[in-house]
Every structure is written in structure tokens, then in C-alpha cells.
Amino acid sequence: MPIFAVPEVREFVEGYPAEDAAAAAARARGHELGCVPIGVSGGAALRFLAAAVQARAVVEIGTGAGVSGLWLLGGMAPDGVLTSIDVEPEHHRTARRAFAEAGIAPGRTRLIMGQALDVLPRLTDGGYDLVFVDAAKPEYPRYLEHGVRMLRPGGVIAFDNVLWSGRVVDPNHRDSATTALREVNRAVREDERLVPLLLPVGDGLLVAAKRP
Numbered sequence: 001m002p003i004f005a006v007p008e009v010r011e012f013v014e015g016y017p018a019e020d021a022a023a024a025a026a027r028a029r030g031h032e033l034g035c036v037p038i039g040v041s042g043g044a045a046l047r048f049l050a051a052a053v054q055a056r057a058v059v060e061i062g063t064g065a066g067v068s069g070l071w072l073l074g075g076m077a078p079d080g081v082l083t084s085i086d087v088e089p090e091h092h093r094t095a096r097r098a099f100a101e102a103g104i105a106p107g108r109t110r111l112i113m114g115q116a117l118d119v120l121p122r123l124t125d126g127g128y129d130l131v132f133v134d135a136a137k138p139e140y141p142r143y144l145e146h147g148v149r150m151l152r153p154g155g156v157i158a159f160d161n162v163l164w165s166g167r168v169v170d171p172n173h174r175d176s177a178t179t180a181l182r183e184v185n186r187a188v189r190e191d192e193r194l195v196p197l198l199l200p201v202g203d204g205l206l207v208a209a210k211r212p
Ligand SMILES: C[S@@+](CC[C@H](N)C(=O)[O-])C[C@H]1O[C@@H](n2cnc3c(N)ncnc32)[C@H](O)[C@@H]1O
Pocket: 030, 035, 036, 037, 038, 061, 062, 063, 064, 065, 066, 067, 068, 069, 085, 086, 087, 088, 091, 114, 115, 116, 117, 134, 135, 136, 139
């Protein structure tokens, strides 16, 4: 049996490392709002990636209640700025509260309200170290196009939920979200500008580095 199929192992991985109080409180509010936050292991992966690329400029597509934002900020350079896009004003209000409770200086976050596909074309080519995608699943392939354009060489893009509770490998599922996730998994794997890695944390975190 693959080690990941052992429930105790899965539980150990998903809770590693522990989440701080600000992120745990934001997580609870995210669940109340119905915008499911990234899991703890996925958050830790984002923090690791932000630290590894010494991120000073990060774009997040899908702010939610601020859980992933807190993890990203935890790995970014101390003067790094997180630009985070969401279409729901209530989610941005909740995320702002989470960032304030965590002691994040207001100048370190730039929250842009709007449809991601309206906002992304305004963001600079090659201007970002890390792009994190966690909004409308049917739009993931378009987020990939923009994300690769916005990344600097050596920058990293990450997509949450790419396993979609296993539906991506079940041909019986042909809805728009599943189809788009399948497409993004394929496109990232085949894109010669990218070095891909599928991390089996949470609901699947697909990451890729942009070749110089
Ligand atoms: C799964 S939640 C994000 C959770 C967050 N990344 C976290 O881990 O804490 C998805 C978010 O994407 C936002 N969203 C959905 N479709 C969107 C779109 N087309 N443009 C911008 N935001 C969108 C929703 O309002 C929601 O807050």
C-alpha cells in the first residue's frame, strides 16, 4: 500500500507543521464564509516556496479569508508585498482582519477586488517571484497563461486543488471545473518553459518553476 494511503501518515503530513493562532482563526472564519482555505500542509508548502525564491512580490488569485496569504507572507522577504485578488468584498474584509491580527504591516498587502480575468491583464510582465492560484477552477488554464507571463525567470507558480478529490483521474467526471483542472495539469507538464512538480499535499498542489 502506498505510504500516503495510510490514514495516520496522511494525518501526520496534513498537520505538519502546526499552524499559528492567527492562521487558525482565519481558517475558522474562512469555513464560516464557505471559502475553503488551503490545508495546513499546503500552506506550509507555500511558505517554503516563498522563502526558497526569496519572494518580494507575490500574486495570489483567490484571497478567501486570508489563510494562504498568511502562509505566503510568512515565507516572503520582510519588505515583500502580497497582491491578492478576490471578487468578494466580504472575503477581503475578513482577510484584512486576519492580516491585522497577525501584525502584518498594511503596506505589505495590496488587495484588489474584481474578477481575476479582468485584473490579471493589468499586472506587470516578469514582475513577480511567485503566483498562487486558488480561485475559479474553470478559469485555471487562463490563470496559467497570465501567471507564466507575470513570473520572472526562476519564479514559481502554484495551483491548489489540482487533484479535485480524485475527480481529475476519473473519466466519468466531465464538468467544467474538472476538465479545466485536467487541462492545467497537462499544460504545465508539457510546457517547456516550466519545471513541474505535483505535490500530493491536501487536494493536490501543482507547482512549477519558470526556466531562465
Ligand atoms: C478557495 S477560496 C480561496 C481560499 C484562500 N486562497 C485560502 O487558502 O485562504 C476561493 C476564493 O476565490 C474567489 N473567487 C472565485 N472566483 C473568482 C474570480 N473569478 N475572480 C476572483 N476571485 C474569485 C472566491 O471569492 C473565494 O474567496
